[in-house]
Amino acid sequence: MSRPEHIAPPEIFYGDDEAKKYTQNSRIASIQAEMAYRALELLMLPEDQSCYLLDIGCGSGLSGEILEEEGHIWVGMDIAPSMLDIARDRDVEGDLFLQDVGQGMAYRPGTFDGAISISVLQWLCNADKQVNFPKQRLARFFSTLYSSLKRGARAIFQFYPENDDQIQLIIDTATRCGFEGGLLVDYPNSKKAKKYYLCLFAGQAAGQANHMPKALGEDVQEPQGLDALVVLKIIKHCREAYPTDVTGQLLGLDVRGVLEVTHCFPIPNEDNDDVSARYQLDMMRCLREVNVDNNTVGWYRSATLGTFMDLTLIDTQYNYQTSLSSKSVVIIHDVSKSAAQGNLELKALRLTDKFMKLYADKKFTTESLAKAQLSFSTIFEELPIRVHNSNLASALLQELDTPNVTLTQETSGPASSDSLNPNFDILELELDPFMEKNLENLLDCADAQQQETNNYMYWQRSVAREQAKLQSALQKRRAENQARQTKGEAPLPEDDIHSQSRLPPEPSRLESMLLNAQMHHYTKQLNQYAGPSLARLFAVQELQK
Incomplete structure (x- = not known):
């Protein structure tokens, strides 16, 4: 699939039809909002303070609306007239300018508190005209941008580099123009969620230290240790109850933030929660008496055909992470998938911090999800699992003698011939x-x-x-107030109409x-x-x- 910058210049590619499709596409708008929130986060602006920001390549004002929503004043500039026409039709609050940023920007020095740009830099690296030279266009752009920013201000660019040489060209040019900073890659190990952000600092303000922010998804999780006996107990419990879903308790230790699961026991499927709680307390007491680790580090649950993502899982895991430990995990064992594939299917999951905060507020609106950059793929974080034997079990396995099996001619003949016979079961066409x-x-x-x-x-x-009713009532009240003013009477307030409206x-x-x-x-x-x-x-x- 061709990249947009290879098809046509931006002012041509984003014509009337493409500009409308881009703005009206809900998926694009959601991604744009997510990246704008991330860019705003990387700017590290002072809290509870309105700043004057520059939106480079503002398009139809999608990212500018995020800036406005966060209480900032913004100026937008774009090279595509059709995009700016749509922005004006949408009545965005920012000031809009038609400008090719590759020709530089004529703002007074120290005008802006910061700048963001979503999906623009890669266009400057493309020589779409004979008179356009990427290196010169980038130099004019970064030099004039550096001048227009206040000292210590940041500029955040989200972009889609074509290759490593393009990244190096951009960083080298920005550095020569006076910027400090570097490249930040969110979710570097994910093909879909991976995003490139160029974080630049326009000098250093007095008493302020410039440091690169931390990328998302770059933490390397230590594998959670599971004793082999624990794995066997989980498999036995889940398979005996199949296809009914069952749960159990995980016991062990938290060793410097890494869980070591050394024991487990099943929880009976009782409708009465008091009976289940009493059973768990009795089990913990009995295990404590025989010096078995009785520290709860999580729980396990069986699944069928990958069916486990539900509100019960969310609520139970949330309670474990809030009441016991933030490091608590849930182990999912998929019985049917393990049997079908012939491989053990185990997952270790933990709710992410972003989801925990939203779940505590019980506010899962479109706005809150976009602001928290939360999607279905970031509800849980999957942790690596390391299955190991205890030292005693390993010693026992080493001491066991391997049986000596001597195959006679009579027994080895048919076995070898059977192993070479074709197996036509794999060609069974039944679904x-x-x-x-x-x-x-x-x-x-x-x-x-x-x-x-x-x-x-x-x-x-x-x-x-409801909004139509509100507007109708407001128009009626304003017409009534105009009539009262002509008679010399005091106008009626509009606040009571707003208070009566219930969205x-x-x-x-x-x-x-x-x-x-x-x-x-x-x-x-x-x-x-x-x-x-x-x-x-x-x-x-x-x-x-």
Whole structure:
């Protein structure tokens, strides 16, 4: 797929049609808002203070609205007239300028407290005209930007570099123009979430030290230790109760922030919470009497076909992380997936800090999710697992004698011939039941997601109706006040109309996020099993020719 900067210059590429599609696309608007919030966070502006900011490549004002929402005054500049026309039609608050930033900017020195730019820098690196030289355009841009910023101010650029040489060209040019700073890469190990941010400092203000902010998703998690006996107990409990979901308690130690799970026990499936709590207390007392680790470090749960992402999991894990320890984990064992693949399916999950804060407030609105940069993929963080034996078990395994099996001619002959016989079971064309059940679950999730979407759209229509009523009442009151002024009477206040208006609260988006996460799991599993099934079908098709 061609990059946009290779197709046409920006003022041509973002014509009337493309500018409308870009602005009206809800997914693009969500991504733009997420990156604008991140850029604003990296600016590290003083709290509770309105700043004067520059939005470079403001487009239709999507990122400028985030600046305005956070209480800042902004100026936007863009090279595409169609984008600026849409921004004016949307009545954005910022001042807008039609400007090719590659030609430099004519602002007075020290005008802005900071600058942000979303998806612009890569356009300056492209020679879309014979008179355009990327190195010269970048030099003019960075030199004039450096002059227009106050000393110590920051400029944050989110961009999509084409290669490492392009990154080096940008950083070298910015450094020669006086900037300090460097490149910051969020989620460097993720293909989808990976984002590049260039953080530049325009000198250093008095009493202020410049330091690079920390990238998101760069922490390397230490593997959580699981005793092999614990793993066997979890597998036994989950398989005996299959297909009923079961839970259990994990016991162990917290060694410098890394959990070592040394014991576990199952929790009975009782409807009475008091009975379950009493059972856990009795188990802990008995384990303490025999000197077994009785420190709770988390819990485990069984799953079927990857079905585990629900409100029960969220609520239970939240209680563990708030009441016991923030390091508590949940181990998910998928029985059906382990049996179908022949590999042990274990996941160690922990709620992220961002999700914990939102869950504490119970406020999962579209605005709060975008501001926290939270999506279904960042509800949990998956932790690596290290399964190990105890020293006594390892010593016992070393002492065990390997049985000497001598194959006679009679026994070895058929065995060797059987091993060479072809196995036609792998060419069975019947659909894998695992795939069929995954498709059914995926359709059920899609139906539930459609219901959530309908509820959200109903709320939007309700808000639109209430706002229309409010505007109608305000217009009526203003007309009445004009008539009263002509008679010399005092105008009536408008506050009572605002107080009478009751906008319906936005429904929680948590359930929709969980459904998206569950659908993501189902599609990944289908992708794993669709390959072998299609290979069999194509093989049979070739054989029939």
